[in-house]
Amino acid sequence: MVADIRVLVADLPTYGCRRVHALLRREVEKTASEAPNPKRVYRVMKLHGLLLQRDGERREERRHDGQVAVGLRNTRWCSDGLEITCNNGEKVRVAFALDCCDREAMGHVATTGGITAEDVQDLMVATVEHRYGQVNRVPEPIEWLTDNGSCYTARTTRAFARDIGLIPCTTPVSSP
Known part of the structure; x- marks a missing residue:
């Protein structure tokens, strides 16, 4: 499976695990064999460093604790x-x-x-x-x-x- 993934990613390295899974599934449908599990595709890509890198942007921490009402206007x-x-x-x-x-x-x-x-x-x-x-x-x-x-x-x-x-x-x- 790693070799197949490397061939797909070599064409366009911006493919993520979902796209790679879809392409693998399409190829398998042609040969009438069993499609790989998407979780397995993710694990294999992660293990071999083939996942896309995140852009480094961190989400802001949630400051909200579930209490909506406040005691002062304009806060x-x-x-x-x-x-x-x-x-x-x-x-x-x-x-x-x-x-x-x-x-x-x-x-x-x-x-x-x-x-x-x-x-x-x-x-x-x-x-x-x-x-x-x-x-x-x-x-x-x-x-x-x-x-x-x-x-x-x-x-x-x-x-x-x-x-x-x-x-x-x-x-x-x-x-x-």
């Missing part, structure tokens, strides 16, 4: 999204921001498409302007608590949040 804001199905079958998607102290709704965005990172960045600006007016940054850092949706965890969204003084923070998957 933590939270954001989430929802989907409303209309009578004609179209869907409207809404993202909103609340203060975790008094639950004031400070901003929202809505679209008939999916909520994008740009929509979330617009929501951040609207929320900051609602609380502080026309400013470039919030006066004190504020946690921006969200789930792990791609529009919230996008690199551009997290960088934008830090640029305007928000601290991006995501909830653990097991959070209620």
